[in-house]
Amino acid sequence: xxxxxxLIVLSLILGLGAWLFFMWSARSGQYDDPxxxxxxxxxxxxxxxxxxxx
Amino acid sequence: MSALKCDHCLLTFPEKDAVYDETExxxxxxxxxxxxxxxTLIHSEGLEDFYEKRKWKDAGVASALKRTMDxxxxxxxxxxxxxxxxxxxxxxxxxxxSCVWLNEKILLRTAGIEYARVNYATHKAKIRxxxxxxxxxxxxxxxxxxxxxxxxxxxxxxxxxxxxxxxxLLVRFGTAGFLSSQLMIYTTALYAGYFQGIDKNLKLLFxxxxxxxxxxxxxxxxxxxxxxTLTGLRRLHFSMDSLITIGAGSAFIYSIYQxxxxxxVYFDTSAMIITLILLGRYIESTAKGRASETIERLAExxxxxxxxxxxxxxxxxxEAEFVPISAVRKxxxxxxxxxxxxxxxxxxxxxxxxxxxxxxxxxxxPVSKRVGSEVVGxxxxxxxxxxxxxxxxxxxxxxxxxxRAVEDAQARKPKIQILADRIVGYFVPAxxxxxxxxxxxYLIKGASIHSALMTGISVIVIACPCSLGLATPLAVLVFSTxxxxxxxxxxNGGVVEHTSAITHLLFDKTGTITVGKPxxxxxxxxxxxxxxxxxxxxxxxxxxLSEHSIGxxxxxxxxxxxxxxxxxxxxxxxGIEGDINGSLVVIGNRTLMRERGVGSGVLRSFDNTVLxxxxxxxxxxxxxxxxxxxxxxxxxxxxxxxxxxxxxELKSIGLTVIMVSGDNINTTASIAAAVGxxxxxxxxxxxxxxxxxAGLQASGRQVMMVGDGINDAPxxxxxxxxxxxxxxxxxxxxxxxAVLVRNDLRLIPYFVSLSRKSYSIIKQNIFWAFxxxxxxxxxxxxxxxxxxxxxxxxAASSLLVVLNSLRIKRAE
Numbered sequence: 094x095x096x097x098x099x100l101i102v103l104s105l106i107l108g109l110g111a112w113l114f115f116m117w118s119a120r121s122g123q124y125d126d127p128x129x130x131x132x133x134x135x136x137x138x139x140x141x142x143x144x145x146x147x
Numbered sequence: 148m149s150a151l152k153c154d155h156c157l158l159t160f161p162e163k164d165a166v167y168d169e170t171e172x173x174x175x176x177x178x179x180x181x182x183x184x185x186x187t188l189i190h191s192e193g194l195e196d197f198y199e200k201r202k203w204k205d206a207g208v209a210s211a212l213k214r215t216m217d218x219x220x221x222x223x224x225x226x227x228x229x230x231x232x233x234x235x236x237x238x239x240x241x242x243x244x245s246c247v248w249l250n251e252k253i254l255l256r257t258a259g260i261e262y263a264r265v266n267y268a269t270h271k272a273k274i275r276x277x278x279x280x281x282x283x284x285x286x287x288x289x290x291x292x293x294x295x296x297x298x299x300x301x302x303x304x305x306x307x308x309x310x311x312x313x314x315x316l317l318v319r320f321g322t323a324g325f326l327s328s329q330l331m332i333y334t335t336a337l338y339a340g341y342f343q344g345i346d347k348n349l350k351l352l353f354x355x356x357x358x359x360x361x362x363x364x365x366x367x368x369x370x371x372x373x374x375x376t377l378t379g380l381r382r383l384h385f386s387m388d389s390l391i392t393i394g395a396g397s398a399f400i401y402s403i404y405q406x407x408x409x410x411x412v413y414f415d416t417s418a419m420i421i422t423l424i425l426l427g428r429y430i431e432s433t434a435k436g437r438a439s440e441t442i443e444r445l446a447e448x449x450x451x452x453x454x455x456x457x458x459x460x461x462x463x464x465x466e467a468e469f470v471p472i473s474a475v476r477k478x479x480x481x482x483x484x485x486x487x488x489x490x491x492x493x494x495x496x497x498x499x500x501x502x503x504x505x506x507x508x509x510x511x512x513p514v515s516k517r518v519g520s521e522v523v524g525x526x527x528x529x530x531x532x533x534x535x536x537x538x539x540x541x542x543x544x545x546x547x548x549x550x551r552a553v554e555d556a557q558a559r560k561p562k563i564q565i566l567a568d569r570i571v572g573y574f575v576p577a578x579x580x581x582x583x584x585x586x587x588x589y590l591i592k593g594a595s596i597h598s599a600l601m602t603g604i605s606v607i608v609i610a611c612p613c614s615l616g617l618a619t620p621l622a623v624l625v626f627s628t629x630x631x632x633x634x635x636x637x638x639n640g641g642v643v644e645h646t647s648a649i650t651h652l653l654f655d656k657t658g659t660i661t662v663g664k665p666x667x668x669x670x671x672x673x674x675x676x677x678x679x680x681x682x683x684x685x686x687x688x689x690x691x692l693s694e695h696s697i698g699x700x701x702x703x704x705x706x707x708x709x710x711x712x713x714x715x716x717x718x719x720x721x722g723i724e725g726d727i728n729g730s731l732v733v734i735g736n737r738t739l740m741r742e743r744g745v746g747s748g749v750l751r752s753f754d755n756t757v758l759x760x761x762x763x764x765x766x767x768x769x770x771x772x773x774x775x776x777x778x779x780x781x782x783x784x785x786x787x788x789x790x791x792x793x794x795x796e797l798k799s800i801g802l803t804v805i806m807v808s809g810d811n812i813n814t815t816a817s818i819a820a821a822v823g824x825x826x827x828x829x830x831x832x833x834x835x836x837x838x839x840x841a842g843l844q845a846s847g848r849q850v851m852m853v854g855d856g857i858n859d860a861p862x863x864x865x866x867x868x869x870x871x872x873x874x875x876x877x878x879x880x881x882x883x884x885a886v887l888v889r890n891d892l893r894l895i896p897y898f899v900s901l902s903r904k905s906y907s908i909i910k911q912n913i914f915w916a917f918x919x920x921x922x923x924x925x926x927x928x929x930x931x932x933x934x935x936x937x938x939x940x941x942a943a944s945s946l947l948v949v950l951n952s953l954r955i956k957r958a959e
Contacts, residue, residue, distance in 0.1 A: 104329075111325065119317055126269070
């Protein structure tokens with residue numbers, strides 16, 4: 094029984110962590126541009142030689 | 148004269164205009180110095196990848212070249228962040244992901260700019276820079292230099308509220324989703340226990356956890372529903388929200404009671420109803436937000452201040468002062484210096500300049516303005532100072548007209564949604580009555596109060612159709628995603644329903660059935676005393692002031708220097724006129740010639756020649772002055788190659804296809820015959836097109852209009868569904884319900900069949916959403932309702948709605 098309760102509490106804590114993570118991502122605007130990431134991951138940042146970074 | 152293709156903007160252009168350039172052994176051809184400049188800049192930054200990456204094949208660039216930009220509207224939005232400046236701007240002219248990439252790279256390689264990121268969905272860029280290294284003006288010029296137009300991005304209170312609402316819905320939905328998934332773990336254990344037996348204490352423990360997980364879903368995530376129900380209840384008004392609240396609430400209370408007496412609980416039903424409805428609302432809210440950005444951008448065009456010329460005893464004194472736009476009255480004289488936006492509509496009283504009206508009319512070339520010309524608020528004065536008399540203010544201006552039209556279009560709700568809402572309005576009281584009847588029935592039969600109440604509540608719980616909230620938004624979402632992936636922009640949700648009901652399809656001729664880039668095929672000199680070049684030059688001088696595509700054909704063919712024109716006037720649907728060297732030159736159709744005093748005998752002598760050309764699908768334009776015919780211009784336009792196939796396809800799916808044109812009967816008829824349209828209406832003015840549609844609608848027909856020009860805007864608004872060609876005038880696009888981003892007519896039959904399919908799926912969805920619950924009601928009344936059955940019915944109907952909506956993707 095105690096093992097079960099321990100596991101339940103553990104799962105709820107893990108769940109709470111996931112929820113907090115979601116809240117943080119929603120508040121920091123991660124869902125504002127759902128289109129971008131699929132293109133951004135294909136962009137190479139290979140700067141040509143001799144160019145100053147940024 | 149052979150045509151070349153510009154390496155930067157992909158426009159085809161005559162060889163004589165070509166600009167050649169050689170970089171690192173590679174030869175390039177450009178249509179103008181502007182494109183060459185952009186290419187050189189992109190090349191020198193090592194960003195040629197842009198040409199490989201870009202995915203568009205349509206020609207043209209944003210009309211940004213060599214434009215001066217007034218930075219004042221930007222400055223008020225600048226924020227200070229840790230000693231750095233930050234600003235949100237909207238970048239116009241972004242067409243695909245490579246444009247975003249180019250803008251970000253070009254900005255990041257500018258010394259002083261620390262952060263630049265463009266949102267792919269909204270084209271809003273966030274830029275942060277060091278004010279000590281670079282000024283805002285330079286940043287703006289940097290974006291202009293690659294051919295994009297930066298615009299101030301500011302959010303109205305209304306828009307901010309909507310965005311906050313969307314985020315609020317996301318947080319509520321996310322929280323509900325997370326809690327529901329946790330809840331499912333314990334509910335599954337309880338279901339297993341229901342069949343296999345479960346230890347009593349363990350059951351109670353799971354039930355208590357389930358209750359605590361459901362509580363926030365109901366009282367936090369479901370709060371908007373509860374609030375709406377309470378306000379609705381005061382007016383005895385039942386909506387979807389009251390059904391959700393009653394269903395979820397009674398399931399929750401019932402479960403707590405059952406927990407106490409050791410029965411079975413329904414916490415999952417309570418939580419799932421709210422989660423699924425929230426998902427539907429979130430989808431709807433994001434779609435709406437995307438659509439409302441157009442309005443924001445339009446509203447941003449109107450300046451907030453104007454330079455009013457001070458009056459001393461009703462006499463204008465030369466001096467100008469800044470006044471707020473609301474203080475300007477009709478008849479006031481306003482001054483606009485180069486680079487500024489024209490604040491209101493009016494007529495020029497002094498000065499001469501060129502004005503960029505691209506945002507209002509779609510005309511990408513600057514339009515010249517002289518004394519007497521009309522100017523439109525929101526357009527940009529390019530070269531010289533202008534003074535004009537205000538003719539329209541406030542809600543009467545062209546710009547506010549456009550904004551209103553767009554707002555109206557977006558406020559429309561799909562009728563089926565309204566129908567579903569109405570059904571719910573009756574459904575809720577009906578269920579409540581049924582519940583009362585059940586309770587009464589059980590009491591009469593001699594059952595205990597307790598068991599009668601419990602059966603009653605189970606009727607309410609099972610009757611709540613939770614997938615109803617998903618039925619329409621989800622299908623509309625899949626529909627508009629499918630449409631946009633093919634190059635069809637859907638502007639409001641009602642389009643699905645309207646398009647599926649279409650019986651008649653009206654096509655505009657120029658620019659829709661034809662390519663819309665007419666060229667001068669022949670010039671027939673009537674007045675033998677004048678040289679061809681001279682005639683062409685006179686015609687081009689006047690036509691250069693017109694926005695009509697035929698005018699462009701004549702202007703493009705002329706090589707001479709334009710002559711000064713005064714008193715320019717366009718007679719819609721007929722032609723144009725203007726004074727050159729003191730004589731009134733009239734260019735237009737036969738009717739206009741008659742009206743301007745050209746003898747009918749003279750006109751008749753050309754009829755055979757004209758008829759021959761018109762039978763071949765060409766348009767003939769007359770030019771006359773002082774009552775004498777001077778020349779005939781034969782202008783030819785090319786029919787879109789896909790048009791005949793598309794027309795045949797549309798006819799085969801049972802639609803009546805009609806073509807309307809401002810052109811004469813012979814030209815219209817021959818083009819109609821060439822593409823297979825049986826019914827062609829010629830010589831219609833913009834208002835005439837609208838009346839044709841109104842006439843059809845009066846006899847109960849459902850009309851879709853496809854057009855591209857400013858002259859089509861009234862017809863597009865009048866029709867049930869207006870479709871604008873993507874390269875058309877902005878005003879046409881704003882008044883349309885759907886826009887063809889790719890100018891491909893094949894999208895029209897696709898659009899119709901996709902809408903028909905989607906609409907039938909929405910109807911099925913609504914049917915199934917109700918069906919499952921209605922079927923289960925007798926079970927609940929008979930008191931044989933299993934908790935498994937309740938959960939099963941709910942999951943099954945929701946799943947069915949989701950899967951059914953996805954079927955739209957398989958539409959051909």
